[in-house]
Amino acid sequence: MSELNTLLSGLSGARIIDLSQPMKRGMPQSPNHPPFRMILERRHGDMVRADGGSASNEIIVTGGHVGTHIDGLSHVSHEGKLFGGVDAYEAQGADGFKTLGIDTMTPFVGRGVLLDIARLHGVATLPAGYGITADDLSRAEKAQGISVEAGDSVLIGSGWSRRWNERDAFIGLSDGVPGVDTSGAEWIASRKVKIAAGETIAFEQITAGAGHSLLPVHRILLVEYGIHIMETLKLDELLDANVSEFIFVVSPLRVVGATGAPVRPLAILP
Numbered sequence: 001m002s003e004l005n006t007l008l009s010g011l012s013g014a015r016i017i018d019l020s021q022p023m024k025r026g027m028p029q030s031p032n033h034p035p036f037r038m039i040l041e042r043r044h045g046d047m048v049r050a051d052g053g054s055a056s057n058e059i060i061v062t063g064g065h066v067g068t069h070i071d072g073l074s075h076v077s078h079e080g081k082l083f084g085g086v087d088a089y090e091a092q093g094a095d096g097f098k099t100l101g102i103d104t105m106t107p108f109v110g111r112g113v114l115l116d117i118a119r120l121h122g123v124a125t126l127p128a129g130y131g132i133t134a135d136d137l138s139r140a141e142k143a144q145g146i147s148v149e150a151g152d153s154v155l156i157g158s159g160w161s162r163r164w165n166e167r168d169a170f171i172g173l174s175d176g177v178p179g180v181d182t183s184g185a186e187w188i189a190s191r192k193v194k195i196a197a198g199e200t201i202a203f204e205q206i207t208a209g210a211g212h213s214l215l216p217v218h219r220i221l222l223v224e225y226g227i228h229i230m231e232t233l234k235l236d237e238l239l240d241a242n243v244s245e246f247i248f249v250v251s252p253l254r255v256v257g258a259t260g261a262p263v264r265p266l267a268i269l270p
């Protein structure tokens with residue numbers, strides 16, 4: 001058997017779960033970012049070719065941080081510095097970033113570990129404003145009999161993607177959103193993961209009425225440790241399947257110099 005066939009036979013019968021939310025106008029998103037818009041620029045019949053053929057196409061205008069997306073290391077600075085001490089003001093320009101743009105991220109194909117914090121607490125969805133601590137993460141590892149290792153990507157299950165269709169509650173400006181607190185962020189960083197992913201817009205704990213005014217977990221992961229953050233993943237199917245590990249595939253759009261990009265992550269399960 002050829003090496004390719006061996007690889008393909010390993011995948012035959014695999015279950016592939018799409019972890020992206022559908023991108024459409026009006027979907028929940030952070031008020032910090034330009035909204036997603038798509039319009040049909042040309043419709044069938046606008047121009048019909050001599051052979052009867054016709055084509056339709058669209059214009060898409062969107063912020064790089066709406067829908068299921070990944071944050072590049074140029075997204076957040078602290079006191080003027082990006083990850084690795086890079087000067088944020090020198091690195092940025094009208095065409096984006098000379099360095100640390102999302103195009104410089106190597107696509108990830110590797111082990112994904114899902115820590116289900118909702119299940120740990122005996123609920124399908126964590127309450128609004130709940131802070132996921134380092135202790136929660138350690139206890140979830142023990143309960144699931146799994147360990148997050150260097151080079152993995154970690155996905156944090158809060159169950160919040162079950163609320164995607166409740167736009168205002170999902171955004172959580174009044175009641176808050178569950179997410180990792182600073183102790184949880186330090187725990188994730190200590191495991192030397194490549195990507196930290198969650199179901200909510202900000203990944204971090206947002207308390208009632210706080211909005212996205214302070215985002216300390218972004219500073220810790222993106223600026224101090226160079227760990228990409230992924231937001232607004234659709235994890236409900238994976239949580240319901242009660243799986244802890246899988247092949248995780250993340251290949252962001254290669255937008256040169258961008259601070260983030262939409263992505264359609266996949267989980268591949270045996």
Ligand code: UVW
Pocket residue numbers: 030032033065071201202212215218229231260
């Ligand atoms: C938020 O909208 C808070 O997420 P991002 O990190 O993509 O800006």
